[in-house]
Amino acid sequence: MTDIEQCSLYEKRVKGTFPMPTQEERLAALEKNVTDLRQRTAKAIVEIEENTTIMLGVLRSQGRDIRYIYERLETIEERLDEHTALLKTVDQRLDRLETKVDAVQTTLAQILARLPEKP
Structure with a gap:
């Protein structure tokens, strides 16, 4: 503890009542x-290095x-493309079936038109 720290508050306020620290004391305080x-x-550098290491691990x-x-996502995209192709095939088959059903209905209507009515 230096002489200044040991002085009372009154002594610190009054000019010239406490001794000026020597150059060695000032140098020792500065070195401390x-x-x-x-x-x-x-300590701060060590903490920063630790945090940087942690962040690198998280980033990796x-x-x-x-x-x-x-x-x-690439796998999902490939599967979606496959399913889209399958759906197009199913749509084409359904269109052909609708055409056939329409033809059968037309033929059936013609046959029914030729039959005599029930007595």
Whole structure:
């Protein structure tokens, strides 16, 4: 503890009542402050490095997840294309069946028109 810290509040207010710290005391205080600052800075750097490492791990994991999702989307797109082609085939078959049913109905109507009416 320096002489200044030991002085009362009154002594600190009155000019010339407490001794001025020596150059060695001032240098020691400065060195202590620099040491404290270095320690805090070192701790902050370590924390930043740890957080950076964690973030890199998270980013790599998310990159893998994104690649997996992209691959799955490609698979889904391929399957949708296959199903679309199948649906087109089914639509074509249904159109042909409708045409045949229309022809059968027309023929049936002609046959029914030729039959005599019930007595």
